[in-house]
Amino acid sequence: MAIIELDEISFSYSGEPVLHDISFAIEKGAYAGVIGPNGGGKTTLLHVILGLRSPNSGSVKLFGGDIAAFKDWTKIGYLPQRAAHIDGRFPITAYEVVSHGRVAKAGLFRRFSAADHEAIDHALEISDVSHLVNRLISDLSGGERQRVFIARALSSEPEVLILDEPAAGVDVGSQSKFYGFLQELNKKHGITIVFVSHDLDIIAHEASQLICINRSLVCEGPVSLIFHEKRAVLESIYGESVRLMLNEK
Amino acid sequence: MPEIFNYDFMIRAFMVGALVGIIAPVIGMFLIVKRYSLFADTLAHVSLLGVAVSVLAGTQPVASAVALAALGAIGIDRLQARTKVYGESVLALFLSGSLAVATVLFGLSRGFNANLLNLLFGSIATVQPLDLYFVAALGVVVLSLAYLLFKEFFFISFDEEAAKVSGLKVERLNLVLMVLAAITVSLSIRIVGVLLIGALMVIPGLTAMQFKKSFKATILLAVVFSLLSVILGLFLSFYAGLASGGIIVVIALAFFVLSLLFKEK
Numbered sequence: 255m256a257i258i259e260l261d262e263i264s265f266s267y268s269g270e271p272v273l274h275d276i277s278f279a280i281e282k283g284a285y286a287g288v289i290g291p292n293g294g295g296k297t298t299l300l301h302v303i304l305g306l307r308s309p310n311s312g313s314v315k316l317f318g319g320d321i322a323a324f325k326d327w328t329k330i331g332y333l334p335q336r337a338a339h340i341d342g343r344f345p346i347t348a349y350e351v352v353s354h355g356r357v358a359k360a361g362l363f364r365r366f367s368a369a370d371h372e373a374i375d376h377a378l379e380i381s382d383v384s385h386l387v388n389r390l391i392s393d394l395s396g397g398e399r400q401r402v403f404i405a406r407a408l409s410s411e412p413e414v415l416i417l418d419e420p421a422a423g424v425d426v427g428s429q430s431k432f433y434g435f436l437q438e439l440n441k442k443h444g445i446t447i448v449f450v451s452h453d454l455d456i457i458a459h460e461a462s463q464l465i466c467i468n469r470s471l472v473c474e475g476p477v478s479l480i481f482h483e484k485r486a487v488l489e490s491i492y493g494e495s496v497r498l499m500l501n502e503k
Numbered sequence: 504m505p506e507i508f509n510y511d512f513m514i515r516a517f518m519v520g521a522l523v524g525i526i527a528p529v530i531g532m533f534l535i536v537k538r539y540s541l542f543a544d545t546l547a548h549v550s551l552l553g554v555a556v557s558v559l560a561g562t563q564p565v566a567s568a569v570a571l572a573a574l575g576a577i578g579i580d581r582l583q584a585r586t587k588v589y590g591e592s593v594l595a596l597f598l599s600g601s602l603a604v605a606t607v608l609f610g611l612s613r614g615f616n617a618n619l620l621n622l623l624f625g626s627i628a629t630v631q632p633l634d635l636y637f638v639a640a641l642g643v644v645v646l647s648l649a650y651l652l653f654k655e656f657f658f659i660s661f662d663e664e665a666a667k668v669s670g671l672k673v674e675r676l677n678l679v680l681m682v683l684a685a686i687t688v689s690l691s692i693r694i695v696g697v698l699l700i701g702a703l704m705v706i707p708g709l710t711a712m713q714f715k716k717s718f719k720a721t722i723l724l725a726v727v728f729s730l731l732s733v734i735l736g737l738f739l740s741f742y743a744g745l746a747s748g749g750i751i752v753v754i755a756l757a758f759f760v761l762s763l764l765f766k767e768k
């Protein structure tokens with residue numbers, strides 16, 4: 255089953271077209287990498303998928319149904335692009351951040367139930383941040399902060415995790431550990447992953463499905479296939495780095 | 504019993520002060536972290552317009568202030584959502600606009616100048632029995648809603664985008680929060696005065712933030728600092744004959760300065 259399905263999506267910010275005629279589907283269990291240059295429209299595309307922006311034309315289907323009728327938002331875990339660059343003055347602990355993932359699920363006017371606290375603890379544990387619960391988010395390193403935000407996304411027990419350039423501001427050592435963690439979520443826990451990056455290298459190594467966006471859909475398909483068939487297209491966008499990468503593989 | 508409690512108006516002032524001292528920093532903390540501190544000042548001026556209207560129309564002042572401030576909050580929200588005017592400019596527009604109209608209305612009802620000063624800086628002697636009932640009833644409503652919607656307000660204040668994606672009705676929750684802020688401001692007008700309400704909503708929160716605690720603990724600390732400021736302020740206002748709003752805010756500021764020293768260590 256396709257968890258996310260876009261059909262001929264076009265979007266413009268007050269007249270300036272940013273997305274043009276984009277169609278693709280992401281199947282349950284996939285690890286999809288969305289790549290494209292800075293300003294290529296990746297974040298905008300996610301916003302359309304998440305219902306934060308309405309497309310000028312085309313349709314979005316989530317879990318098989320039209321987005322307008324979609325209610326199960328807790329099935330989707332989301333890590334916004336600027337998550338690691340939060341306001342450092344906000345007095346908030348790691349636990350409080352992660353608990354936000356359960357707010358919608360717990361429901362209006364209700365306190366967190368035992369099940370909510372359990373889900374929060376579980377998310378803290380698999381994200382390896384249980385020891386940070388009482389620390390202020392502003393006192394954490396970039397990598398720790400990133401894992402706390404992942405834990406927030408996981409605490410609603412989502413079926414799909416959408417990450418917008420999560421590696422920004424994270425040191426290289428924590429990054430590779432983080433990619434291993436995402437693989438585990440995908441393979442062991444069966445969580446569908448949509449990973450946005452402008453770094454082709456990372457996507458090529460981690461994802462199974464490649465979605466290449468530069469205002470319109472440049473190419474889409476299994477990573478291995480794309481690298482052989484669409485090499486010229488990728489090179490026109492990424493130049494030398496594609497050649498280096500293919501030699502490496 | 505000390506002399507101060509022999510006066511009915513002082514007992515009313517303490518009761519209103521205690522309620523305001525609790526609500527103001529709770530709602531104020533959300534305004535601080537949303538970078539919306541100026542909102543309280545704006546609504547205070549809209550409340551003043553409400554009082555001005557009540558003088559001419561003969562309606563209950565606190566009720567009129569609450570009604571106008573709530574309408575003002577909704578108006579500001581709509582204007583920011585629907586037009587391309589900068590957010591702060593909308594606040595400036597409402598602040599000076601309602602002050603201007605209020606001045607004209609006060610001018611029309613001659614002999615009100617002495618009362619105007621009380622409204623601007625707060626006066627413990629002016630809390631009427633009817634005010635107390637209004638403040639108690641609405642104060643309980645504000646506090647209950649802030650408690651019941653705490654986790655939602657917390658989430659939308661920290662990360663509006665993620666809150667939206669999780670399915671929360673962020674626009675509606677924001678509007679409720681703004682209306683609660685409007686009510687809080689209007690309820691505080693007798694004790695703290697129009698010009699200083701913003702300070703009571705913001706300063707205890709800033710003081711509490713110096714201690715680097717969780718959000719919940721920070722709010723509780725803010726309430727402690729606010730209540731201490733209000734209670735000490737009311738005593739000093741009574742015995743030294745000072746404008747209550749002024750002395751309350753001076754004490755709140757003193758706590759803030761002390762908290763900075765605490766942080767230095």
Ligand SMILES: Nc1ncnc2c1ncn2[C@@H]1O[C@H](COP(=O)(O)OP(=O)(O)O)[C@@H](O)[C@H]1O
Binds near residue numbers: 299
């Ligand atoms: N809120 C906005 N209003 C107007 N233009 C925007 C807005 N957000 C992004 N853009 C523009 O849309 C284009 C795509 O941006 P974005 O989706 O953020 O790209 P990416 O995430 O791939 O870097 C850019 O040219 C950017 O300047």
Ligand SMILES: [Mg+2]
Binds near residue numbers: 296297298335418419
């Ligand atoms: Mg982006």
